[in-house]
Amino acid sequence: MIKPRTPPGVMELLPPDQIAFQRMLDTIRRNFERFGFLPVETPVMELSEVLLTKSGGETERQVYFVQSTGALEKNAEGAPELALRFDLTVPLARYVAEHEHDLAFPFRRYQMQRVYRGERAQRGRFREFYQCDIDVIGKDALSVRHDAELPAVIHAVFSELAIGAFTIQLNNRKLLRGFFEAQGIADGQLQALVLREVDKLDKRGEDHVRATLTGEGFGLDAAAVATILEFVKVRSTSHADALAQLDALGEGNQALREGVAELREVLELVRALGVPEGNYALNFSIARGLDYYTGTVYETTLNDYPQIGSICSGGRYEDLASHYSKSKLPGVGISIGLTRLFWQLREAGLIASAGSTVDVLVTQMDAQTLPHCLEVANELRQGGFNTEVVMESSKLAKQFKYADRAGIRFVVVLGENEISNGTVTVKDLRRADQFELPRAELVRALRVELAQAAALPEVPA
Amino acid sequence: MIKPRTPPGVMELLPPDQIAFQRMLDTIRRNFERFGFLPVETPVMELSEVLLTKSGGETERQVYFVQSTGALEKNAEGAPELALRFDLTVPLARYVAEHEHDLAFPFRRYQMQRVYRGERAQRGRFREFYQCDIDVIGKDALSVRHDAELPAVIHAVFSELAIGAFTIQLNNRKLLRGFFEAQGIADGQLQALVLREVDKLDKRGEDHVRATLTGEGFGLDAAAVATILEFVKVRSTSHADALAQLDALGEGNQALREGVAELREVLELVRALGVPEGNYALNFSIARGLDYYTGTVYETTLNDYPQIGSICSGGRYEDLASHYSKSKLPGVGISIGLTRLFWQLREAGLIASAGSTVDVLVTQMDAQTLPHCLEVANELRQGGFNTEVVMESSKLAKQFKYADRAGIRFVVVLGENEISNGTVTVKDLRRADQFELPRAELVRALRVELAQAAALPEVPA
Structure with a gap:
């Protein structure tokens, strides 16, 4: 007799919870389709050679490799030929590059599938989890106007999911870069390290962060640090305030000007798309993946549950598929990590018992x-x-x-x-x-x- | 630059086909829910120890094993701890045994997920494919009446999929066993071998099969072989004819009598469930997996495309989870292999171009x-x-x-x-x-x- 059990790090649900989960998936899908995104599904297994072009050591350590019994026997030493996807972005890049001539651009796709990461097992961390992604991919160029569509989708999804008040927080990497350059921090990696320290504001307090940034490691000018700490605290309180906050940044350098112009256009179109101004705000501390995003960045938080963190994030990137295609494919996208979100909502008592699918x-x-x-x-x-x-x-x-x-x-x-x-x-x-x-x-x-x-x-x- | 491509043996679709595929999945799901089946999803990875209890060598050779990079390094020699599911039946058995005390019986579940088999790569064979399964699981016992529900679900699904006229073919393993015993073939394995020869009737012709069964290997009595060849040709042409065919089998031995009684009850309830008599028929040659099914068995074929073979099969089994639980869990289920079916329908020109999801x-x-x-x-x-x-x-x-x-x-x-x-x-x-x-x-x-x-x-x- 074998003890029936799942591997650690997966979320398996009893039918009542599965019904609630399925309804969330359906709501997300319905809203993705409502905004004109087309469905794509990719195989769970990709060729390792194709999947792992981008990854540094850290990603590789988290990858699950796949081998059939036959391959295991033949090839005990070699690297496995197949691996499970660890996100939906690399498969999208591969898909768009592979099918480039059969797709119409801008290509608007949604994809809702499970991804796999060999995370260390701990409560609330999953090795198998759903991602629900949308991306708009341009060929050669993609207007920043598309960056305004994604907050409208986020608004539609989370309004219908009805899990409480939420705020879509907007920022722009060009604006961030311009601002830091003006403070004498031109190096991208140093900007990243400063932002990482700034991220500790809530936990460690302002004095600690100021001491670190002016201290030995960073050695930043006290005046620059004061300006940075003021800057990253900016949160707009209304549409008009958001525009005023952008105006208040002044002329600045070229990167700052570009960032401000993009954010301004995004804000105006987000409003035209009918998103209530209570649901979006500027937040100059948002940076996201620094080596990937190049323009608009998004995070979405539940107003009453800040501890849950971002429930939907993403941004604008320069080139989706440089490893697979010579075409330049800029894009903008967002992702909802639904398995983790569901788990957190359930922990917070925010999942309504769904009733049966049986009437x-x-x-x-x-x-x-x-x-x-x-x-x-x-x-x-x-x-x-x-x-x-x-x-x-x-x-x-x-x-x-x-x-x-x-x-x-x-x-x-x-x-x-x-x-x-x-x-x-x-x-x-x-x-x-x-x-x-x-x-x-x-x-x-x-x-x-x-x-x-x-x-x-x-x-x- | 890496050439973007998928591994062999997977079906990846462009958006128009993905939309058509998704509509089929939605139709199947809607009908499964209409009959009161509840959703279940299980992780794609199971513990190898749990997954591979049942499997003989053949199954094991087709299994995909999974290892994280860390596990690969530590454990280059040992058997991998994780494997991808190769069907939805073993995960169901594990699920029901694991959650037995949280489920209500009879437990009616549907599951529509991808499964993985390391098949030899060839046209129309897939290493990753969707299965759409429903099962009703009883605790200790399960009335044969449930066996009548599944043809009603099959009828609803394929009527709405609108892929042409179809026939749900019914048989019963007890009836088969009783019949063969009466012909002096009491051994289950020999019955299986005879049935396998009988399966070649269409390809090889009756004379060839008769020669094989009366020949050296089998050495069966010519009269018995004649009776068998008559028997396996039985196909009912209406509800009344199906009942008449059962009557025509006479009293027989106990197994035959049980099989006849079960089929009779199933036929009556299938009719009460509103399935038109043109959509179901007795077919005494249907046997399915001989070591697994014990009562009613089903196959479904498209009347105008017999070469596609069975598009939905299943049957009644004695005990779902004997490897994981001391409880006796009899069940009845069916499965649609949707990836292969979609591929076949597309090859046959039977997939209507679906139009966009965008209105x-x-x-x-x-x-x-x-x-x-x-x-x-x-x-x-x-x-x-x-x-x-x-x-x-x-x-x-x-x-x-x-x-x-x-x-x-x-x-x-x-x-x-x-x-x-x-x-x-x-x-x-x-x-x-x-x-x-x-x-x-x-x-x-x-x-x-x-x-x-x-x-x-x-x-x-």
Whole structure:
């Protein structure tokens, strides 16, 4: 006897949670499609040679390699030919380069699949997790206007997910670069190190960060450090304030001017796309992956749960697929790490218990009535209701208890009386209500009930 | 520069095909849920020790093992700890055994995920492919009545997929066993070998098979062989004929009687579930995996494309999880290998070109009008239409050409005239029709157009 168990670092759900998770996936997908993004799926395995062009040592250590039994035997020493994707960006680069001549640009794709990383096992860290990505890829060039579409998608997704108030935080790498150059910090790596220190503001406090930056390691000018600390604290409070904060940066150098102009255009179009100004803000401390993003950068946070961190991040990059194609393919994209987000939301009690995917349970009084029950179930299914039939009769109370526990809302009873009268009895477990009606009216009556329920917002558990 | 390419044996699709594939997945899922099956997803990686309990050598040779870089270095000699699932049945067994106390029985689950097999690379064989499975698992016992639900699900799925006329072929392993015992072939393995020869009837012809079975290797009695060849040719032509064919088998031994009784009950309930009698038939030659199935077995074939073989198969098994649990968990299930099916249907020209997921393209005359375009797009999206906006203006003819190629049905034009009149111009590319209307009526008008389109069946390409 083998103990049944999953490997560490994966999230496997019982059906009620799986239903809630699936609904989140569906909501994200629906909104991605609503904004005109097209679906792509790529194989979980890529050729190692193709997958690992970019990766430094750190990425490589986290990669899962794949070998069939035959390959293992033949090739015990050599590097495995196949590896599992660790994100959706490298597969996208490979996909776009491979199919370049069959795609229309700007290419708008969404992809929602699992990715794999050999992370050290710890609570809340996953080795297998869903990423839900969208990217717009241009050929040769891509207007910064596309950078304004992604906050609109983020807004649509998280509004519909209804997990609380959120803010899409915007910044621009050119603006950051220009600002740091003006402070005498021209080296990109040094900028990155300063930003990393700045990131500790919340945890270590301003005095500690100031001491570090003016101290031995960095040796920055005290006035420059003061300016930096003022700068990274900028958060706009409204659309007008965001524009004013940009104005307040003054003329500056070319990089700063470019960054300001891009952010200004993005802000105006985000507003034109109908995103409420309470849902976006400038945040000059946002930097994201410094060797990758080159323009607009995004992070999204839940206003009431800052400890969850960014729930959707991304930005603008110069060239998607330089390892695979001579074409220049600039792009802008965002990613939602749904497995981790779901886990965090559940920990925070923010996942509403979703109820069952089953709308109706048709109970069974005894085997004689089963054919009638199956006919009623058939009518319900053709009417669009997800319907389960009790196939093995038991006490009716037990069948009701099952429906209640399973989160099934409607229970249909079809006893001898009902059969001879051509009626059914329906019990609405949510409203604790019961009624008998002609069988021919059942589908229509339940539609009315559901339409009423849809009009009223559901109370999260 | 690395050549961008996928590993052999995977199916990667361009967006139009991916949309068609996704619609098939959605249809299957919708119908699985309609019959009250609950979603389950399991990790792609399982512990090798857990995954490979059952497997003989043949299975093991096809398994993909997984190792992180760290594990590869530490453990170059040992067997890898992780492996990719090669079906959804073993993960289901592990899942049910692991979560037994949290599940309600009979447990009805669906699972639609990719599985991995190190198949020899050849055309139409995939190393990564989707399986779409449903199973009903009982605890201790499971009524044969559930065996009747699965043909109803198969019927609903393939009716809605609309890939042509199909027949769900039914048989029963007990009936087969009883029949062979009556012919003096009591040994299960010998029965399997005889059935394998019988399977060659179409290819080799009856004389060849008769010669083999009466010949040296088998040495069966000529009369028995004649009876077997008559028996395996039985195909019922209607519901009444199916019952008559069962009657014609006579009393027989116990196994035969049990098989006949089960098939009879299944047939009656399949009919009560509303499956038209043209969509199911007895076929006494169906056996499926002989060491696994113990009762009802199913295969489904397309009437006009017999060469595609079974598009949905399964059956009843005695005990799902004997390796992981002392509980007896009998079940019945079916599986659709969707990747292969999609590939075959595409080869046969049976995949209708799906059109885009994008309903509307909002064109752009010049940058000045963009904010208006974004507002209209916002209204369309809130009205439920998947909408793409041209963010970088170009010649209008080029924008129309893009919509046409991409399969986008509606194109919205918002020029200076329209903006000053408060109107939009809509071009319906499918009907080659064009009209101008007040902007406030746009969403309602497109809804009417789509409702009309939905009422008319689409013509496959």
